[in-house]
Amino acid sequence: MRFLKLIRRNLFRNKLRAILTMLLLAVIFFFVATLLAILDNFESFSNAGEGANRLVVQSAISLANLLPYAHEAKIRALPGVVDTAKLQWIGAYYKEKSNFFANFAIDVDKMPTVFDDYKVDPKELAAFQADRRGALVGVDLMKRFGWKIGDRITLKRQIFPFDPELTIRGTYVHPVQTTSVFFPIEYFDQSLPAQTRSEVGTIWVKVKDPKQMAAISQQIDAMFKNSDFPTETFTEKEFQQNFMSMMGNVKLLFTAVSTCAIFMVILLAAITMSMSARERVTEIAVLKAIGFEQRLILGIMLTEFILLTLIGGAIGSFGAHFLFLFVDAGKMTQGFLQNLGVHAKTLAVCMATAAGIGLIAGGLPALRASNLRVVDGLRRVV
Amino acid sequence: MDTLVDINNVRKVYKRDAFEVPVLNGVTLEVPRGDFLALMGPSGSGKTTLLNLMAGIDRPTAGSIFVDGKEISRFSETQLASWRARHVGFIFQMYNLIPVLNAAENVELPLLLTKLSKKERREHVHAALGIVGLEDRSLHYPRQLSGGQEQRVAIARAIVTDPTLLVADEPTGDLDAKNAQETLDLLQRLNTEYQKTIVMVTHDPKAALHAKRTLHLEKGLLVNGYNLDTMASA
Ligand SMILES: Nc1ncnc2c1ncn2[C@@H]1O[C@H](COP(=O)(O)OP(=O)(O)OP(=O)(O)O)[C@@H](O)[C@H]1O
Ligand SMILES: [Mg+2]
Numbered sequence: 001m002r003f004l005k006l007i008r009r010n011l012f013r014n015k016l017r018a019i020l021t022m023l024l025l026a027v028i029f030f031f032v033a034t035l036l037a038i039l040d041n042f043e044s045f046s047n048a049g050e051g052a053n054r055l056v057v058q059s060a061i062s063l064a065n066l067l068p069y070a071h072e073a074k075i076r077a078l079p080g081v082v083d084t085a086k087l088q089w090i091g092a093y094y095k096e097k098s099n100f101f102a103n104f105a106i107d108v109d110k111m112p113t114v115f116d117d118y119k120v121d122p123k124e125l126a127a128f129q130a131d132r133r134g135a136l137v138g139v140d141l142m143k144r145f146g147w148k149i150g151d152r153i154t155l156k157r158q159i160f161p162f163d164p165e166l167t168i169r170g171t172y173v174h175p176v177q178t179t180s181v182f183f184p185i186e187y188f189d190q191s192l193p194a195q196t197r198s199e200v201g202t203i204w205v206k207v208k209d210p211k212q213m214a215a216i217s218q219q220i221d222a223m224f225k226n227s228d229f230p231t232e233t234f235t236e237k238e239f240q241q242n243f244m245s246m247m248g249n250v251k252l253l254f255t256a257v258s259t260c261a262i263f264m265v266i267l268l269a270a271i272t273m274s275m276s277a278r279e280r281v282t283e284i285a286v287l288k289a290i291g292f293e294q295r296l297i298l299g300i301m302l303t304e305f306i307l308l309t310l311i312g313g314a315i316g317s318f319g320a321h322f323l324f325l326f327v328d329a330g331k332m333t334q335g336f337l338q339n340l341g342v343h344a345k346t347l348a349v350c351m352a353t354a355a356g357i358g359l360i361a362g363g364l365p366a367l368r369a370s371n372l373r374v375v376d377g378l379r380r381v382v
Numbered sequence: 383m384d385t386l387v388d389i390n391n392v393r394k395v396y397k398r399d400a401f402e403v404p405v406l407n408g409v410t411l412e413v414p415r416g417d418f419l420a421l422m423g424p425s426g427s428g429k430t431t432l433l434n435l436m437a438g439i440d441r442p443t444a445g446s447i448f449v450d451g452k453e454i455s456r457f458s459e460t461q462l463a464s465w466r467a468r469h470v471g472f473i474f475q476m477y478n479l480i481p482v483l484n485a486a487e488n489v490e491l492p493l494l495l496t497k498l499s500k501k502e503r504r505e506h507v508h509a510a511l512g513i514v515g516l517e518d519r520s521l522h523y524p525r526q527l528s529g530g531q532e533q534r535v536a537i538a539r540a541i542v543t544d545p546t547l548l549v550a551d552e553p554t555g556d557l558d559a560k561n562a563q564e565t566l567d568l569l570q571r572l573n574t575e576y577q578k579t580i581v582m583v584t585h586d587p588k589a590a591l592h593a594k595r596t597l598h599l600e601k602g603l604l605v606n607g608y609n610l611d612t613m614a615s616a
Binding site for chain 1: 434437439459460463464465467468470474478480482492494539
């Protein structure tokens with residue numbers, strides 16, 4: 001476009017002001033992109049079991065209360081259930097308490113049926129299933145600690161009175177859960193005092209038809225309603241969301257904070273833009289005298305203002321994008337934020353918002369400047 | 383004689399809040415093609431207003447204005463804008479170059495509104511800067527030029543589209559004697575060599591001597607017409 005040169009020169013006419021405005025936008029958009037990435041992260045975590053058709057059965061009393069192994073067979077017998085697996089969250093850690101990752105005792109034979117979305121090399125799976133102290137480890141966790149298959153690792157106790165001593169037999173790949181450790185539930189069970197054996201925190205139920213999930217869930221809870229161990233059954237998504245409910249209303253909070261920040265930026269940008277439009281009253285009048293139409297002036301000025309906010313927004317959001325590409329947020333947050341990343345969708349949202357800020361903040365100053373009467377502009381009576 | 387600008391009984395009233403300020407009270411004027419007309423008169427007499435009307439950046443309250451046979455006083459804003467782009471070249475007292483564009487880019491501005499290619503635009507800019515004698519300054523920014531040079535760049539910008547009418551509002555008002563002389567010589571050359579029709583507002587009687595004739599405005603009325611012949615024979 002032949003007016004691009006004029007737009008570009010006007011953009012950087014007051015270099016300091018342009019740079020400060022862009023920096024302001026960059027900082028805000030870095031912040032907003034990061035918040036959105038964290039929300040994304042939570043979201044994908046609670047969507048981890050999407051399409052896996054799994055229900056999670058836990059004690060109706062609390063997650064800390066365990067269920068008897070006997071429940072499992074009864075659940076598996078229900079029509080529509082493909083298979084079931086016992087799974088116990090262990091909460092042990094590696095070396096330092098701050099090394100946060102999930103570790104589970106599990107029915108290793110049920111990995112391929114119930115947890116079929118965890119992709120494992122068949123040879124490694126066989127080796128894992130054959131070792132009563134074998135461990136199956138997420139690829140990202142392997143990388144984080146520099147582990148290799150065959151390594152012996154000891155996890156330290158936190159809840160249950162034993163320190164799992166494991167040999168890594170295989171790795172798995174999963175789109176979301178990339179940093180967990182699985183090991184045989186028999187090893188866990190035998191390490192407990194005799195009176196607490198044969199009990200487990202959760203039973204995971206693979207259902208054939210997703211449409212049946214709700215019905216089967218009700219059936220399970222009804223079945224144990226009057227037993228000594230009543231159950232509460234969730235879809236995997238609900239279960240993960242409950243687990244994440246400690247995040248409380250983070251989403252609301254993040255949204256509120258981002259909205260405030262963006263509102264502030266709009267105000268500040270509007271001030272800058274009306275200042276810069278005002279300074280150019282005479283020039284705009286000259287352009288109009290030369291024959292530039294109102295619409296053209298409006299277009300030129302809006303393009304300039306939108307470019308200003310777009311550049312700032314791009315620096316901030318792409319800055320966050322590349323930062324999380326090269327900096328392992330998992331390590332920085334001790335595993336709390338795994339695979340944090342500003343994704344294409346977030347970048348698109350940020351860029352659209354940045355353009356919107358330019359349009360809203362610059363709209364009025366640009367409109368006023370373009371509607372200026374030539375004679376008034378030349379006299380500078382405005 | 384071929385009339386270029388034909389102004390008939392034009393009145394202009396500015397409304398300021400509740401007040402009405404009459405500025406032009408029935409001006410009738412013909413500017414022939416190829417004329418170099420100087421408009422003189424005391425401050426506030428309406429010189430700039432009259433110039434703006436015939437240049438199509440303002441519209442009369444009453445009366446009609448024809449330029450080159452077109453009644454521009456009936457044009458809409460948009461029509462006026464595109465008409466100005468093709469037919470009028472502006473020269474201002476304060477030069478009014480765009481500070482972020484260099485001399486060549488300033489001169490190119492009116493050409494951006496035409497269909498000319500980049501190459502053609504460059505040729506036109508080169509020619510216009512050649513006429514004002516500033517080819518060697520084409521890459522200089524306004525702040526790197528003297529006042530006289532700035533005004534010559536502004537004149538190049540005004541003539542680059544080869545407009546029908548050149549209007550100049552106190553083009554020497556901000557220049558020293560030497561630069562004023564050069565600017566006036568240039569305008570005179572545009573008139574004689576390139577047959578440009580020029581209307582120039584000025585306070586300076588010496589400047590007016592460069593024009594072919596001079597008209598005086600007083601309180602919104604043309605008082606009488608002098609021209610070089612009558613002055614010379616007086
Ligand atoms: N846009 C406007 N709004 C209100 N009044 C105006 C406007 N433009 C001009 N005037 C008034 O019209 C009168 C004539 O103004 P104009 O600029 O035409 O005078 P001038 O002869 O060019 O004066 P000068 O020699 O000082 O430039 C002045 O009294 C001025 O205040
Ligand atoms: Mg004036």
